[in-house]
Amino acid sequence: MSVIYVLLTISIIVAICFFAAFIIALKKGQFDDSYTPSVRMLFEDELIKENTKKSILTKKD
Template identity: 75%
Template sequence: MSVIYILLTISIIIAIVFFFAFIMAVKNGQYDDSYTPSVRMLFDDELVKETPKKADSTKKD
């Protein structure tokens, strides 16, 4: 039974260390995307379809 307590304690400590390492990596900009903004202008823009306006039924000719 004492082995379970030891393994649980060690696993919690390792989880805290990995969480701290992840937070530090995010704060230091490890996951910032510096490549995509430089090539964004090379991608085709999506075409925006305009919805046709309904004919005004009250319009008199």
């Protein structure tokens, strides 16, 4: 029965550590920009195609 108390205590300590890390990351602004990455994913292929076309044109010239 004492093992359950030890495991419960350790799990609560780990949960508090993860919560504290989340709060610190939140205060530092890590989660501020949530729109740009989702839009960047949609247009990334076009940017890569344009860059390869430009590099192909410069290599041929």
